[in-house]
Amino acid sequence: MGLQRGVAIIGAGMTRFHHKIHADKTGRDLFVEAALEAMTSVDNGIELRDIEALFIGNFSSDSFEHQGHVAALMADWLGLTPKAATRIEAACGSSGAALNIGVMAIASGLYDVVMVGGVEKMRTLTTEEVTDVLAMASDEVYEAAVGFTFPGLYAAMATAHFHRYGSTWEQLCAVSIKNHHNGSLNPKAQFQEEVIDIARRLGERRGMTFKDEMEFLRSPLNPVVAYPLRLFDCCPISDGAAVVIMASEEVARKFTDTPIYVRGIGQASDTMALHDREDLTTIRATRLAAQQAYRMAGIGPEDIDVADVHDCFTIAEVVATEDLGFFPKGEGGKAAEEGRTSLEGDKPINPDGGLKAKGHPVGATGAAMACEIFKQLRGEAGKRQVRDAEVGLIHNVGASGATVVVQIYGR
């Protein structure tokens, strides 16, 4: 089982992810901005006529913007018509699934160059309304109807993980602090501020002082969202878009001397409802998607130099780093606490700040992960560059784990 021919990313671009600055823009404005940056990033230049098809991940422009049929819309607005344009929906894993379809479309021999991206414009709605829309990605009848929210499902996973392995909320805080640090080094991140600086800034306003991050994170300034998860355990609501351009191995070198090759891909599904999962402390679809990708790449977790994993909540990063095989089951929290997942650690995770600090415009997240790994493997990640990164992994999850995509890239 493998690809019929090689596929590489030749260009990548994204908008800054943010909750405020894009207030006057629509999803189409954001997508065009990201697409143009991706086109411009192609070393030897590329023309719109070179793009043969568009695959776009988007969760719910219908609910957020009252706009359906967004793939054709984006093709239209980019001047890509009459090229084929298809929308792929898999909740927060939408553009991860689109990336896999882009790879398959090229590997099949049908196309040589395709554009794959994702977009979500969420800040059109209030937080409460966004909570409602996101809950649609869970099982409406058996989960949402009894009161589960999206943070609530991950919170439940956290209580099961704490109970089984003795992991702690303090370990989750280490994930948040690390991702905010990485975000502070990423000009595209929504939050470019260390947790301790946020603590000082918010504290001053309220006449409160905090001796360290933990005192702040335990304070009422970090309210509970869904016990045991607090605000700083949750990714924000964001607007943004991200785009990569993929090409067949045969033509990739015409566009750049440094293509980033797809080494392996994987995808799996699982029960929609969390309560039906075999094990509440693991995301089985992650394990299965990773196995497929590792097998195709002919490598193992120990060979991954840098990874962007789906930290929609801090517990999700802990569980992901275990399920991807980076750490033994139950030791992901400890690894985060020991600094092993920091930029200087032995397994750097989410150098771009992750969903927590970079932001999470849900349909754009998988494509943004591919943008980051493209930059990391080309040594273009600036202050957040992981040293000597040659093999990178992305891990994109739909909702509570009913869809997972894993991709491995190499120079």
Next chain:
Amino acid sequence: MFTVKDYRDALAEGYLLASKCRRCGAVQLPPRPICPRCGSGDLESLKAPKRGRVAAYTVIHVPPSRFKGEEPYAVAIVELLEGIRVSGRMLDVSEADLKVGLEVEADVIKLGEEPLLCFRPLKRP
């Protein structure tokens, strides 16, 4: 073939409807049209037990709009039989007493017109 309505109707009558595969014996709660273990469509109905243990839980402080004003409220995933779990609202329990392993019993309350599955601690603390 079991439908969502079958489960809801049973809930309205106060019990938990499950399906049991006549071929392999696998039990599914809520009931399903196809056995996910062996693929058989030959399923019979089964009343699930009402007592179980909390396998995971949360307390929702930021609610969706339909439950606005009820926060904070607790939701739990409860294991009724080995590997058979369901999600429901937790009632009559303090945040301090809510723990993985807590023994609970199912009940059905009305939320507007809709029956809502909920659980209460078996032994009052």
